[in-house]
Amino acid sequence: xxxxxxxxxxxxxxxxxxxxxxxxxxxxxxxxxxxxxxxxxxxxxxxxxxxxxxxxxxxxxxxxxxxxxxxxxxxxxxxxxxxxxxxxxxxxxxxxxxxxxxxxxxxxxxxxxxxxxxxxxxxxxxxxxxxxxxxxxxxxxxxxxxxxx
Amino acid sequence: xxxxxxxxxxxxxxxxxxxxxxxxxxxxxxxxxxxxxxxxxxxxxxxxxxxxxxxxxxxxxxxxxxxxxxxxxxxxxxxxxxxxxxxxxxxxxxxxxxxxxxxxxxxxxxxxxxxxxxxxxxxxxxxxxxxxxxxxxxxxxxxxxxxxxxxxxxxxxxxxxxxxxxxxxxxxxxxxxxxxxxxxxxxxxxxxxxxxxxxxxxxxxxxxxxxxxxxxxxxxxxxxxxxxxxxxxxxxxxxxxxxxxxxxxxxxxxxxxxxxxxxxxxxxxxxxxxxxxxxxxxxxxxxxxxxxxxxxxxxxxxxxxxxxxxxxxxxxxxxxxxxxxxxxxxxxxxxxxxxxxxxxxxxxxxxxxxxxxxxxxxxxxxxxxxxxxxxxxxxxxxxxxxxxxxxxxxxxxxxxxxxxxxxxxxxxxxxxxxxxxxxxxxxxxxxxxxxxxxxxxxxxxxxxxxxxxxxxxxxxxxxxxxxxxxxxxxxxxx
Numbered sequence: 001x002x003x004x005x006x007x008x009x010x011x012x013x014x015x016x017x018x019x020x021x022x023x024x025x026x027x028x029x030x031x032x033x034x035x036x037x038x039x040x041x042x043x044x045x046x047x048x049x050x051x052x053x054x055x056x057x058x059x060x061x062x063x064x065x066x067x068x069x070x071x072x073x074x075x076x077x078x079x080x081x082x083x084x085x086x087x088x089x090x091x092x093x094x095x096x097x098x099x100x101x102x103x104x105x106x107x108x109x110x111x112x113x114x115x116x117x118x119x120x121x122x123x124x125x126x127x128x129x130x131x132x133x134x135x136x137x138x139x140x141x142x143x144x145x146x147x148x149x
Numbered sequence: 150x151x152x153x154x155x156x157x158x159x160x161x162x163x164x165x166x167x168x169x170x171x172x173x174x175x176x177x178x179x180x181x182x183x184x185x186x187x188x189x190x191x192x193x194x195x196x197x198x199x200x201x202x203x204x205x206x207x208x209x210x211x212x213x214x215x216x217x218x219x220x221x222x223x224x225x226x227x228x229x230x231x232x233x234x235x236x237x238x239x240x241x242x243x244x245x246x247x248x249x250x251x252x253x254x255x256x257x258x259x260x261x262x263x264x265x266x267x268x269x270x271x272x273x274x275x276x277x278x279x280x281x282x283x284x285x286x287x288x289x290x291x292x293x294x295x296x297x298x299x300x301x302x303x304x305x306x307x308x309x310x311x312x313x314x315x316x317x318x319x320x321x322x323x324x325x326x327x328x329x330x331x332x333x334x335x336x337x338x339x340x341x342x343x344x345x346x347x348x349x350x351x352x353x354x355x356x357x358x359x360x361x362x363x364x365x366x367x368x369x370x371x372x373x374x375x376x377x378x379x380x381x382x383x384x385x386x387x388x389x390x391x392x393x394x395x396x397x398x399x400x401x402x403x404x405x406x407x408x409x410x411x412x413x414x415x416x417x418x419x420x421x422x423x424x425x426x427x428x429x430x431x432x433x434x435x436x437x438x439x440x441x442x443x444x445x446x447x448x449x450x451x452x453x454x455x456x457x458x459x460x461x462x463x464x465x466x467x468x469x470x471x472x473x474x475x476x477x478x479x480x481x482x483x484x485x486x487x488x489x490x491x492x493x494x495x496x497x498x499x500x501x502x503x504x505x506x507x508x509x510x511x512x513x514x515x516x517x518x519x520x521x522x523x524x525x526x527x528x529x530x531x532x533x534x535x536x537x538x539x540x541x542x543x544x545x546x547x548x549x550x551x552x553x554x555x556x557x558x559x560x561x562x563x564x565x566x567x568x569x570x571x572x573x574x575x576x577x578x579x580x581x582x583x584x585x586x587x588x589x590x591x592x593x594x595x596x597x598x599x600x601x602x603x604x605x606x607x608x609x610x611x612x613x614x615x616x617x618x619x620x621x622x623x624x625x626x627x
Contacts, residue, residue: 068280082269111505112537114539115432
């Protein structure tokens with residue numbers, strides 16, 4: 001009886017730790033294309049945002065790739081340490097259905113739609129207090145995000 | 150036999166005690182004792198588990214630090230190489246040797262850039278350093294192209310290299326200092342912000358002095374203008390295709406009404422006034438009563454001239470009913486209606502039942518690729534679900550197209566696979582440094598691979614080669 005309870009408690013303990021460590025999230029098979037990578041970033045960063053706001057996040061990634069101040073590949077930009085919350089909280093590893101909206105948004109961004117007109121940063125005014133980010137020139141506000149240069 | 154006896158005694162003990170009413174142990178003693186043991190066991194296991202996790206964390210931290218160190222030391226090494234190579238570039242007299250050295254610089258700069266992008270520093274902390282390195286590489290690449298053609302560097306270009314060299318020297322010095330702190334242990338990667346998305350954190354983290362020292366080197370960096378994508382002239386481009394009066398918000402709404410039909414637009418609201426971008430616009434959200442159910446659409450109208458810069462209408466697309474030719478026709482009609490005359494479809498993609506078709510402007514039979522417009526056509530019912538004209542609005546104007554200095558036959562002589570050329574024409578193509586090139590465009594096919602070759606119609610130089618990728622997802626160039 002006691003042993004059983006002990007086993008249950010221990011199992012719960014292990015379960016809690018497993019939940020607290022979602023790091024080893026499932027990985028979809030095959031090479032992740034640029035579209036998938038951008039779509040995953042959009043999914044992690046702007047899931048609840050208007051469609052335009054999702055395209056805008058994709059556009060910011062691509063604007064960085066083209067800018068001299070950032071790494072010059074899509075993966076380099078997305079995985080730059082500290083650049084995107086989707087990477088630090090593991091959302092980037094969540095596989096995306098190929099028919100989902102974020103994939104369409106990623107495709108539109110890759111096809112040249114840029115609602116931000118060349119922005120390199122975005123932030124949520126409700127939570128961002130970094131002085132540096134507020135010193136950026138604001139170009140537009142879409143949904144919850146400010147987009148700036 | 151032994152075993153059986155023992156078991157017998159144990160089995161009988163309980164009965165024996167109760168029979169005689171002699172209780173030698175307090176009731177529940179066994180249970181409590183067991184519970185205590187269980188608690189101790191759990192505590193021990195938790196501690197062990199914690200210790201194991203801590204051990205793992207230390208190992209991971211060490212691995213991560215090793216990655217950061219590798220990136221940093223590699224980067225510092227390549228910066229030293231660049232400093233040396235820039236000195237050599239100032240000492241060479243032959244364009245061939247100069248080209249070699251410049252190619253090396255360009256290559257090293259790419260490696261610096263890759264490693265720099267892996268360091269865990271706060272957003273924006275090393276942007277000037279990154280920009281300097283990108284520009285050094287880009288500038289070296291441009292000069293390399295010039296030297297390969299046998300042109301020696303000008304006095305001005307030599308001065309620029311001298312200047313860049315001085316900055317490379319200062320960068321080396323500050324990297325040395327940082328390296329000292331790193332190896333002394335006074336600077337740890339985990340203390341540098343950036344690890345774990347500090348952008349949305351509640352408190353502002355100060356950029357460490359040693360990092361701001363590195364980036365501070367480039368505060369007085371002069372602007373570099375040359376034929377490359379990272380040249381300063383690329384950052385302040387003007388929209389050549391926009392002219393006219395500033396329009397009001399109501400006039401902008403009217404423009405959208407003209408495009409979609411006033412009766413189809415509902416609940417329109419201005420979301421934002423976009424400023425500081427390359428084009429100032431009004432941003433709108435509205436419901437579009439299309440052929441399918443009403444859905445939310447978003448669009449931007451330029452303040453100057455009142456042009457629709459882009460719109461997006463995201464909806465699910467049903468079964469594909471239309472072929473690409475029909476879609477191209479629908480897109481063309483839409484462009485005619487929107488005031489884009491003389492447009493020719495070039496490439497397209499087909500994804501999730503939507504065709505995204507590129508149209509380029511044609512002036513006097515010359516395809517003007519920089520003046521680019523994209524139209525998204527839903528292949529279930531032919532509805533226009535997206536439009537983008539920034540390329541067109543940035544570059545469109547009536548150009549003075551010169552007469553080609555060489556004939557088409559002469560240009561063809563410069564193509565490698567003359568016998569495989571199927572068609573030809575004249576085109577203006579964009580470059581990544583903002584200039585346009587007037588070229589002969591030759592289209593050919595080798596081993597099932599379609600390709601395009603561009604020969605400059607003035608100088609006869611081979612300017613570009615593009616492969617045409619014909620896949621399930623459409624026709625694209627690479």
